[in-house]
Amino acid sequence: MSKRLEAEIPALRRYAFGLTREHAAADDLVQDCLERALSRWYLRRPDGDLRAWLFTIMRNLNISAGRQTQRRGPHLALDEHLTPRADATQDHAIDVRDLLATLGSLPEEHCSLLLLVGVEDLTYEQAAAALGIPVGTVMSRLSRARRRLRDLLEHRAPVSLRRIK
Amino acid sequence: MATQGPIGEDDLQAYIDERLAPARRAMVEGFLHDNPDLKAEIDKQRDDRDALRSQLAAKFVEPIPARLRIDNLRAAQAARRAARMRSLAASIAMIGIGLAGGWVIRGEVAPQRQIEAASFVASAVDAHKTYVVEVAHPVEVAANDEAHLVKWLSNRSGRVLQPPPNLTPFGYSLVGGRVLPGGNTAAAQLMYEDAAGARLTVYLRAGGDEETAFTFTEWEGVSTFVWIDGGFQFAIAAELDRDRLLPIATRVYERLA
Numbered sequence: 001m002s003k004r005l006e007a008e009i010p011a012l013r014r015y016a017f018g019l020t021r022e023h024a025a026a027d028d029l030v031q032d033c034l035e036r037a038l039s040r041w042y043l044r045r046p047d048g049d050l051r052a053w054l055f056t057i058m059r060n061l062n063i064s065a066g067r068q069t070q071r072r073g074p075h076l077a078l079d080e081h082l083t084p085r086a087d088a089t090q091d092h093a094i095d096v097r098d099l100l101a102t103l104g105s106l107p108e109e110h111c112s113l114l115l116l117v118g119v120e121d122l123t124y125e126q127a128a129a130a131l132g133i134p135v136g137t138v139m140s141r142l143s144r145a146r147r148r149l150r151d152l153l154e155h156r157a158p159v160s161l162r163r164i165k
Numbered sequence: 166m167a168t169q170g171p172i173g174e175d176d177l178q179a180y181i182d183e184r185l186a187p188a189r190r191a192m193v194e195g196f197l198h199d200n201p202d203l204k205a206e207i208d209k210q211r212d213d214r215d216a217l218r219s220q221l222a223a224k225f226v227e228p229i230p231a232r233l234r235i236d237n238l239r240a241a242q243a244a245r246r247a248a249r250m251r252s253l254a255a256s257i258a259m260i261g262i263g264l265a266g267g268w269v270i271r272g273e274v275a276p277q278r279q280i281e282a283a284s285f286v287a288s289a290v291d292a293h294k295t296y297v298v299e300v301a302h303p304v305e306v307a308a309n310d311e312a313h314l315v316k317w318l319s320n321r322s323g324r325v326l327q328p329p330p331n332l333t334p335f336g337y338s339l340v341g342g343r344v345l346p347g348g349n350t351a352a353a354q355l356m357y358e359d360a361a362g363a364r365l366t367v368y369l370r371a372g373g374d375e376e377t378a379f380t381f382t383e384w385e386g387v388s389t390f391v392w393i394d395g396g397f398q399f400a401i402a403a404e405l406d407r408d409r410l411l412p413i414a415t416r417v418y419e420r421l422a
Contacts, residue, residue, distance in 0.1 A: 036295075136175075146214070
């Protein structure tokens, strides 16, 4: 069990960083996710997809953490936005922040989908399982998410949520 | 992503993700060749995907911090669980001795009983904390399937259990239930939710011949009343204070017995 879980940590950290864009917050999320996975290991379907299961746990934790922050008020926001990040001097750091920040301004479901499919290489079926939606919805949502990201990067007004093919 | 048929949204996405079979891929490329505006847009989206991948690549190869090592996490978890069990067993033992006077089991309270009671509360609170935060799958059997859950549990335990009580007078409606391992038997959890999304759970499993009064425990912000009645052990858990939980527990007790 330890080995199987540990093998997934790099991917979990990458997804968490994509979601939170903060190194410490990302590792907090990974830690919560792993603790939850350990305490619920007996609930996992033995033949199920470990990776998709872990991503599902992490996504749900991130969503409920977001809800709590909303309830308490974003008390961290000032500091985090005004303080330059340690990696700001590295090459391409500005671009990293732009693309990731833009990604973060998308709705959570779009952001997760772009990360899970585009970066973590989940199959469309795995992504559907992780997000609890049908595969058909994955495809249309992915298409919308990519279009919105592009629009935002080009500073175009985001397209409306529904577009007739 | 069929080999034939018109090019659709899903083909374009699979093209961006490089997941098309060669024949279909050739078709999509031909289609994009004939639609240069669309091709320009899709190419940019493909570049976005690649940029995101390369910008997050460094995170993937970073060394894993010690606090995320599974062995360390498991050791910390085991230590926490042991500490919790110790303090809970101690407090219940104290109540059993009579200092708090709440634990009124008929006959003598054997140490074995105290440990069982402590572990029952621990299971109920663990189950509560695990599932109240669950967004996607808070329950296994939805409220409209409750008859099935009740029947299943009744069959498993060989005792007849009443349907989940109606808690709408307290502002809580039934979300549903799930079956959980509960020591050497099966346990069930019923989940309720109020309009603000606050959840409470009723945890029950077959066991216990005697009947007991309510015992109140507060633990990590979760208030719990436990009791044994009619061959079942019950626990109701919520992030509420004692006075608000008591009338709800009383209602559950009256209806489930």
